[in-house]
Amino acid sequence: MSKRSNKSFWIAFGIVLAALIIAPLVLPEFWRRFLTEILIWGLLAMSSDLLIGYTGMVSFGHSAFFGLGMYGAAAALLTVKPANLWLAILYGLCGSAVVAGFVAFFATRLRDIYFAITTLIFSQIFYVVIFTWTEVTGGENGLNFTRPQLGIPGIYTVTFTPEILHWFVLAVVTASYLILRRITHSPFGMVLQSIRENESRTRAIGYPVERYKIVAVMLSGLFAGLAGVLYAVQNRFAAPDFVYFVVSGEAVIYNVMGGIGTLVGPILGAGFFLGLREISSRIFGDQFPYLIPVGVIFIAMVIFLPQGLLGFAKRWLNR
Template sequence: MRSYKNLFLWFFLLAALASVPFLLPVYWIMILTEILVMSMFAMSFNLLFGYTGLLSFGQAGFFGTGGYLAVLTLLHGSTSIWVALVAGVLGSGLIALIIGWLCVRRDEIYFAILTLGFGMMLFTIAHNWRSVTGGSDGLGNFSVPEVDFLGVVLTLADPKIFYFFVLIIVLLGTWLLSRIVNSPFGLLLKAARENSNRIAFIGANVRSLRLFAFVIAGALAGASGVLFAMFNRIASPEMLHWSFSGKVILMTLLGGSGVFFGPAVGAAIFFVLEHIITSFTTNWMIFLGIILVLLVLLFPSGVLGSLLETWGRIRKGHKL
């Protein structure tokens, strides 16, 4: 019964997302594209944070690495978006493997600060290695790739086509993530978050578990970075800065880190809020600050998380 309902929900969501380009004006298609990209980034971060209990302040480093590698590929290697995407994902996954290998030895606040440090080292590389990365101006001026879809050549420069392209990649990423968190491995991750000693007792290696999650999160952050760089036609050093990691943490907590789709909802809330606030004031920082404080105090499990909790209580109430 439950799985049917889920299936229906999925179908409804997909139908809604697929019909959007035919209903919304161009600007909102683009905002939705950005929300999708950031959703995948935030959900991949949440594999670390919500499921593994590791607060990483350096995810932007992998996000940006993906973006830069994709643009470098398009400029100097192949003109195929698929090659660029693979380069971005593998490259950021590899960097995540190296950094993760060092970072998973620490936890809690020390893990957070350590990832911040490594993320900022990647930022410095992007910012200072001017001959390769273009320095602070970023790396752009590539021609937006085309995709061959069943013999029809489509250009990703078209906002609608790009939206569908992003939708497919993000759905794939989301599917992968949901498979992982619902697998026995995902259960082990959650168990390790609650009590790492017990996991060690039953013979699992907590560090390897965490490292695996770190690499997956890094690679998917890289994939999001590729999409982001394609969307903005540039890879810029800001993509690697800690404040960008902070933005993803904010989205995740906004939506709710305890729910699979929480980060995606958080990303959507963030963009809509930003749109509304900046439309009537340039002092958006003070409004964002007030909203953040209120959300933490009123919705400590995030908006989606708290709503689901309330919904759960109501349903239980009916049964009683």
């Protein structure tokens, strides 16, 4: 990475960040909410990019981490009075960390397709448990709660308005992005990439591959849980639908559409996906299942644009 490209990266980063900060002030209510949602789903996709793009493991179980983040936040907001945002984040992260540790311990022993299927099945186990354990999780109806206030208790508090919520989500996503970028550029991230390129050689050099994989899954799970907490705070509910495998599948779609192994790509992919969904419901009406056109575009992108939108744009710019 040369100095010059590094500088242009930070300039682009600053411009995009500034645009996202100003956006809620100029956008109408609907699009402001839309943008906030893109950021949250983008965080989920970015977390799974750490596995798909950098370690070469496709997880179809990120809904479990996301969902446990939601339910963890719900537990904090419902049991502790007065509701505290930071406690919700802590509980959510603990919930997703426990699940991620469990999944990582078993699933990382397997590779490729087996890893994908095992993570999928683990997420279905958590779905079944949450769906049937009605006394604690509210079963099919999920849990409803009020949105906590933002602030440091006793010093300064402010009620969430849509703008402040957007800025809060933006701050969390930006911080997560910078941390993930730091992780992927660190020696640890280099080992993950070398596992992706050639696992047996990495092992032969002397790295404990299994331990690296477990840590990667857990890190990825933590950030997915953080996305779950944000989603719970934004929508004021936790529901079993978000533990269901469809959410994991969508996270994979965001990655592929945006471009794997880029961290920014998945956010772009989430925006592209949600934008397509919006366009489809505007053209065909709300009743029409948007996943038909979106699915066809997705298949076409897998065949013709395996690098995703960002990879395609990069190649096009370099030409």
